[in-house]
Amino acid sequence: MSSTHTKSATIEQHIDIEGHVGIDEHIGRDLEYSAAYRWQHWIRAFSIVALIATGFYIAVPVITPAATNEPTNFLYALFRTWHIIIGFVFISAILLKSYLFIFAKKHVNERAALKDMINPIVWAKQIGFYLLINKHPKLKGVYNPMQFMAYLLFYLMAFSLIITGLILYVHVYHEGLGAFLYEPMRSVEVMLGGLAFVRELHHMLMWGVILFILIHIYIAVYNAIFIREGTIDAIISGVKWHKRV
Amino acid sequence: MQSNSLFEKMSSRLDELSILPKLDEAVSIPQLIEEKGFSRREFMGWAAAMTSMLMLPANFTPLVAKAAELADRLPLVWLHMAECTGCSESLLRSSSPSIDSLIFDYISLEYHETIMAASGWQAEQNLEHAMEKYKGKYILMVEGGIPQGLSDFYLTVGAHGKTGEKHAKEAAENAAAIFAIGTCSSFGGVQAAAPNPTNAQPLSKITNKTVINVPGCPPSESNIVGTLVHFILYGTLPALDIYNRPKWAYGLRIHDACERRGRFDAGEFVQQFGDEGAKKGFCLYKVGCKGPYTFNNCSKQKFNQGTSWPIQSGHGCMGCSEPNFWDTMGIVHEPLANRLYHTTFGGLGSDATADKIGLGLLTVTAVAIAAHAAISVLKNPEV
Numbered sequence: 310m311s312s313t314h315t316k317s318a319t320i321e322q323h324i325d326i327e328g329h330v331g332i333d334e335h336i337g338r339d340l341e342y343s344a345a346y347r348w349q350h351w352i353r354a355f356s357i358v359a360l361i362a363t364g365f366y367i368a369v370p371v372i373t374p375a376a377t378n379e380p381t382n383f384l385y386a387l388f389r390t391w392h393i394i395i396g397f398v399f400i401s402a403i404l405l406k407s408y409l410f411i412f413a414k415k416h417v418n419e420r421a422a423l424k425d426m427i428n429p430i431v432w433a434k435q436i437g438f439y440l441l442i443n444k445h446p447k448l449k450g451v452y453n454p455m456q457f458m459a460y461l462l463f464y465l466m467a468f469s470l471i472i473t474g475l476i477l478y479v480h481v482y483h484e485g486l487g488a489f490l491y492e493p494m495r496s497v498e499v500m501l502g503g504l505a506f507v508r509e510l511h512h513m514l515m516w517g518v519i520l521f522i523l524i525h526i527y528i529a530v531y532n533a534i535f536i537r538e539g540t541i542d543a544i545i546s547g548v549k550w551h552k553r554v
Numbered sequence: 555m556q557s558n559s560l561f562e563k564m565s566s567r568l569d570e571l572s573i574l575p576k577l578d579e580a581v582s583i584p585q586l587i588e589e590k591g592f593s594r595r596e597f598m599g600w601a602a603a604m605t606s607m608l609m610l611p612a613n614f615t616p617l618v619a620k621a622a623e624l625a626d627r628l629p630l631v632w633l634h635m636a637e638c639t640g641c642s643e644s645l646l647r648s649s650s651p652s653i654d655s656l657i658f659d660y661i662s663l664e665y666h667e668t669i670m671a672a673s674g675w676q677a678e679q680n681l682e683h684a685m686e687k688y689k690g691k692y693i694l695m696v697e698g699g700i701p702q703g704l705s706d707f708y709l710t711v712g713a714h715g716k717t718g719e720k721h722a723k724e725a726a727e728n729a730a731a732i733f734a735i736g737t738c739s740s741f742g743g744v745q746a747a748a749p750n751p752t753n754a755q756p757l758s759k760i761t762n763k764t765v766i767n768v769p770g771c772p773p774s775e776s777n778i779v780g781t782l783v784h785f786i787l788y789g790t791l792p793a794l795d796i797y798n799r800p801k802w803a804y805g806l807r808i809h810d811a812c813e814r815r816g817r818f819d820a821g822e823f824v825q826q827f828g829d830e831g832a833k834k835g836f837c838l839y840k841v842g843c844k845g846p847y848t849f850n851n852c853s854k855q856k857f858n859q860g861t862s863w864p865i866q867s868g869h870g871c872m873g874c875s876e877p878n879f880w881d882t883m884g885i886v887h888e889p890l891a892n893r894l895y896h897t898t899f900g901g902l903g904s905d906a907t908a909d910k911i912g913l914g915l916l917t918v919t920a921v922a923i924a925a926h927a928a929i930s931v932l933k934n935p936e937v
């Protein structure tokens with residue numbers, strides 16, 4: 310695995326299984342995720358949470374002001390505005406990350422995961438690991454094949470959410486970007502079977518993302534506990550700890 | 555500049571039309587309107603409203619008035635397919651007929667299955683006669699979905715027992731313009747709803763000629779007559795949206811021009827019919843209004859001579875002018891998000907909403923995760 314990683318130090322502090330703190334030349338610290346990667350991960354994570362919260366409200370507005378003749382604070386419009394603003398943050402994060410994955414030099418370790426993806430032996434070993442049958446396979450990239458599949462599915466959902474979201478958007482704002490996107494988005498709308506279904510699809514995709522989040526967090530915590538390479542820390546600090554062989 | 559040349563083009567088109575023979579030499583439309591008690595002033599008022607509806611500048615009003623007066627130069631053939639005649643009724647059965655319905659009523663005399671005097675063999679002959687005599691000149695308006703192919707026998711019409719599909723095909727062949735009036739002939743409508751037992755299809759699937767859709771269940775009288783006046787004025791087909799609907803009528807959502815939109819944005823919703831919010835005219839989104847997904851101009855044109863329209867009267871939009879609205883708009887009195895899925899997971903998810911199914915899946919996943927975690931703790935995974 311180390312071949313694709315930047316070695317930042319040869320001798321590192323090491324906490325071994327028995328809990329002894331010491332220096333161990335067999336453990337190395339590798340840059341796993343670039344700064345841009347980590348920033349967009351957290352921006353995206355927070356935007357998704359906010360989009361889900363505002364999305365549920367848009368679907369069925371549960372909080373409503375009492376029926377009075379007092380001036381109002383335009384609650385629903387506010388929810389929608391925030392949903393759309395954060396929606397564009399989400400779009401930017403997804404586009405940035407897609408760019409990094411395809412082109413960025415520092416992200417070769419991500420692209421290397423493709424090789425594991427098409428290797429049936431790594432697949433079998435990975436499934437075996439989660440079924441507690443065998444050891445974790447050695448990987449060429451930063452993602453194992455199951456993880457890569459899950460992320461692929463996530464991006465499929467993310468892009469579908471973006472397309473359906475933009476279709477809904479062009480009907481809310483008719484000028485500017487809305488006007489620019491209007492005709493192409495309407496063609497997609499017709500292909501999908503009308504605005505009502507677009508809205509439904511947007512809603513169903515949200516549930517797909519919620520399921521993804523649950524599994525994603527579980528596996529991350531699982532790896533942090535059992536593999537002990539600093540998996541969760543890596544998405545904050547950027548580095549992971551790997552055994553040197 | 556542009557409107558000047560348009561004005562001239564329309565004027566010369568109307569001049570051409572005015573030489574054509576009238577439906578009945580003894581009657582003229584201005585005369586008819588006057589007889590029914592409308593003053594010239596009222597007629598010009600109607601023409602001004604029609605002008606603005608067609609998105610033309612106000613100085614085009616005399617042209618629109620003239621176009622209406624010349625409506626009897628273009629013979630109209632109106633066919634009924636699988637439908638409820640609601641679209642015709644929307645125009646014809648009003649206690650105080652509007653100018654729209656008067657004109658329509660009169661020009662429909664050539665062949666309209668509901669209002670013509672002839673019946674049986676005679677009716678059949680009239681249709682053939684009209685199609686022959688006005689070949690390439692008549693306007694065809696079709697109401698209703700059309701059972702197609704092996705199911706065509708579900709609609710058999712008239713003395714010769716011809717299928718609706720055959721009738722429609724033949725009539726479309728030599729028409730100058732074809733309009734599908736109402737959601738059934740535009741998109742299939744209620745009889746095309748799943749599982750569509752009679753294989754009812756929209757008119758556009760029956761003929762390969764261009765069909766202008768004027769959907770609605772029913773479309774308003776002004777959308778029907780407006781489409782006609784538009785054709786008389788321009789002689790060409792109007793700008794169409796992606797579903798072949800005239801843009802001047804179906805360019806915006808109900809929601810975009812709804813009088814309750816302020817309430818929507820304020821988050822003020824009717825929670826239940828008859829509550830305090832309903833009395834105050836709050837937004838009907840939570841009691842099932844489908845205005846956000848529906849393209850039509852009901853809020854501007856209204857129904858029954860501009861008296862009212864569904865949302866004004868306190869009921870949400872049902873989405874009637876959209877394709878497959880019976881299947882896609884969910885429950886009438888619930889927001890779209892609460893629609894029920896009937897067939898998910900081989901019936902396990904029957905009659906559940908997307909949220910309920912989502913929560914179910916989430917629970918199953920959580921249980922699986924808990925089990926996997928417990929086993930992993932007992933039997934440490936190999937690293």
Ligand code: HEM
Nearest residue numbers: 360361364365367368396470471474475477478512515891
């Ligand atoms: C993780 C991403 C997202 C989630 C979970 C999400 C969730 C939702 C949900 C649940 C709804 C309500 C649908 C319903 O009525 O059933 C909604 C509506 C909407 N979403 Fe999203 N959304 C996401 C991303 C986006 C993006 C990227 C955009 C694009 C700007 C967007 C724009 C919209 C718009 C315009 C509406 C409709 C608002 C209205 O018509 O009043 N969404 N979203």
Ligand code: SF4
Nearest residue numbers: 812815837838843845
């Ligand atoms: S009543 Fe319907 S169309 Fe009007 S604002 Fe509310 S949701 Fe929109």
Ligand code: SF4
Nearest residue numbers: 850852871872873874
């Ligand atoms: S308000 Fe909606 S359901 Fe009612 S007639 Fe208009 S488009 Fe159809």
